[in-house]
Amino acid sequence: MSVRLAIPAWSDEGLDSEVHPRPLGSPFMAIIEVKNREANLVEIVRNPISSLLIPSREISLASWLKSKRIDILISPKPCSPSVVEKLMDWEIGFQVIEGRTIREIVDKYVRRIR
Numbered sequence: 001m002s003v004r005l006a007i008p009a010w011s012d013e014g015l016d017s018e019v020h021p022r023p024l025g026s027p028f029m030a031i032i033e034v035k036n037r038e039a040n041l042v043e044i045v046r047n048p049i050s051s052l053l054i055p056s057r058e059i060s061l062a063s064w065l066k067s068k069r070i071d072i073l074i075s076p077k078p079c080s081p082s083v084v085e086k087l088m089d090w091e092i093g094f095q096v097i098e099g100r101t102i103r104e105i106v107d108k109y110v111r112r113i114r
Helices: 057-067 083-089 104-111
Strands: 001-010 028-035 039-048 072-075 093-096
Touching: 001 104, 028 104, 039 104, 057 083, 083 093
Parallel strands: 001 072, 072 093
Antiparallel strands: 001 028, 028 039
């Protein structure tokens, strides 16, 4: 069984990208696939939601993540209850894992599932 993670990032520097503190405002999202406790970077993509100024950005974020087949959104800081609620509506989990880079967060996630 595999799990797809999304982690907000400041840039497109692979696993060494610095983590952005807010999924709604992050310029990029790292997409990671974890299978058999092995994590692989799938891609880092521009976050189309970061430039939206509409009130329903939470719905747009959840919908976009679902289109990318994301199972869990990981953020270094808690999100607002409305973001978590919309993720749950779209059957996407949410976890807070602190880290400076995508690699650090992925390593911590993999250690948690062992």
